[in-house]
Amino acid sequence: MLNILTNDGKSRRGEITSSHGRFQTPAFMPVGTSGAVKALTSEDLEQCGAEIILGNTYHLYLRPGAELIKKLGGLAKFAGWNKPTITDSGGFQVFSLKEISKVTDDGVEFKSHFDGSTHFFTPEKAIQIQHDIKADIIMQLDECVPYPTEESAASSAVKRTYQWGKRCLEEHRRQSAESNAKVSIFGIVQGSVYSNLRRQSAEHIVSLGFDGNAIGGLSVGESKNEMEEMLALTIELLPKNKPRYLMGVGYPEDILMAVSYGIDMFDCVLPTRNARTGNVFTSAGPLVYRNAEFAGDERPLDPGCDCKVCQRYSRAYLRHLYNQSEITAMVLSSYHSTFFYQKLMKDIRQSIVEKRFDSFRKVFLNKYEQGEN
């Protein structure tokens, strides 16, 4: 599914093919938790340059239900998004409901945050749901541990993730044979910040022969150094000819770091979540546009940005709308930050093609970290 077009050091510029078409890598996948990226339309996402969006299995399973999405033709059709989609396995959300979830070797029991009803995800169930949702790429059920975690607990999660990975693959093959759908499945490497566990987990997951491999359990509270160290050692153990996906990451500086090691795919709620709290990403660093200092500022959010929001609206207007709790503020700021992330990925890809990724990274970060807004 992955066609690597060119390399620059360890970073790679590729293209991934799915049954809903291709997307370019390294790719940033906006998160459409319940089937929509918050405050944006599918048309907005296209305009911003997004080529694949992520849906959260946990949310979609509870509302509107995987059965309904299946009946309506799958997530892409349901969301008016005629491009690739990916779903997580639901594990990350379920495990973050610490107080109301219970894990055993057979799976994880949890209560709905909507109505308190009890549900049980086995590895097989997580795969069945994702096949019903008809994403192009689905993820194995993994056990996510919080940070920090004792080595023994992290080790047991690694083992469970391995066992669940096998069962997920088996169920995936059964589902695929039944439906004839061309769906790809990715495994997930866990291991918290323990090098030996990361190595063990990578060996486990790679041995199962997934279509792609993800690194989970990072950007959950560990230091940036720890994250980089774990990423660096894990990625070396993942096959080069398959997609490598760093889950839940993140900030522009983290993405640039991870691309330098050869990561192909990212997802994160940051651009839109921050926008909704009055905080956008710009080429000169984060801008808290809700602040009083911008009340009379006629400049766009990012004077260097080509997005339609920056062509048309001032910080003063955005700040005013935000302070009036106008939905339009959420729409415009989410659009800008989504565009900013897609533009970053486009620039990264171009710099790899032109064998100047390192210098692009330096120049970008210099402005991003030193810039004045």
Place this chain on the structure above:
Amino acid sequence: MLNILTNDGKSRRGEITSSHGRFQTPAFMPVGTSGAVKALTSEDLEQCGAEIILGNTYHLYLRPGAELIKKLGGLAKFAGWNKPTITDSGGFQVFSLKEISKVTDDGVEFKSHFDGSTHFFTPEKAIQIQHDIKADIIMQLDECVPYPTEESAASSAVKRTYQWGKRCLEEHRRQSAESNAKVSIFGIVQGSVYSNLRRQSAEHIVSLGFDGNAIGGLSVGESKNEMEEMLALTIELLPKNKPRYLMGVGYPEDILMAVSYGIDMFDCVLPTRNARTGNVFTSAGPLVYRNAEFAGDERPLDPGCDCKVCQRYSRAYLRHLYNQSEITAMVLSSYHSTFFYQKLMKDIRQSIVEKRFDSFRKVFLNKYEQGEN
């Protein structure tokens, strides 16, 4: 400022010129209370076909303040809307804050709904604020009475509206001479549901020679028959060569009725306010798209609609997003209903040009009132 292009019975198809360009009449003006039509962008409004938007003086005066809007170039520039704008006088909002407003011959005192601070709108102040906001069309301060109102109170409001109208015009001339801005000012006919008072108020207002004339105090709780009766007798007293604006109206059937008497301009929050509560306008009548019956409905909101929302999304998707409180539901439904209203006005204008307004009205209402969704 009004160029009447053609008539069909009493209904008229015209064009109004302002310093931000022309707009076609009969026109429906979306309401951008705080400088944005809720959940929509200026680009959305353009796409829907809106040519003029209305800002609420009361809201803009309190936040972000008329001074700031003036400094930033006026409402159109502030909102990234390069087309005509109109402001109300603030009177309607202030009078609806019954408990916290106090009216005297000199003006109206009220408390901000934001912070309880006390403010005083004199006729002069209402005009100064609107000149600061730099709308293309501004409104006189009028006294709005609720429905029902004793004849004596309605009569005293008519007299006050007349006195205030004179003072507004005088201040408007002073402001216009000072700034050299080409701003139009409209007077407002009051009189509740009392024919004699409506006649008296119309004579008052017309005698002052405003650039356009509005009918206020309708669609505030009276019956549809009362509204039509008051409109019919009032409009006959208004000059034909000037714009005639029916304030705060309304439903598609009310707009069609009023156009048949020769009204040129309308404004109302209905399309977007209803959309945000799960209720859109369609050619087959209102559709409560949040209802459970649409959970699996693959049809667009309005199968007969050409808007980009109806080209792409199902009722099932919209209903799901609404139930998840997704901002995207507000965006898509507000867009559709705004498009629907603009399309209605476009069809009305075309039917007048083709001298078939009456039959258009009948056909439209037949489907709208009998249609099945």
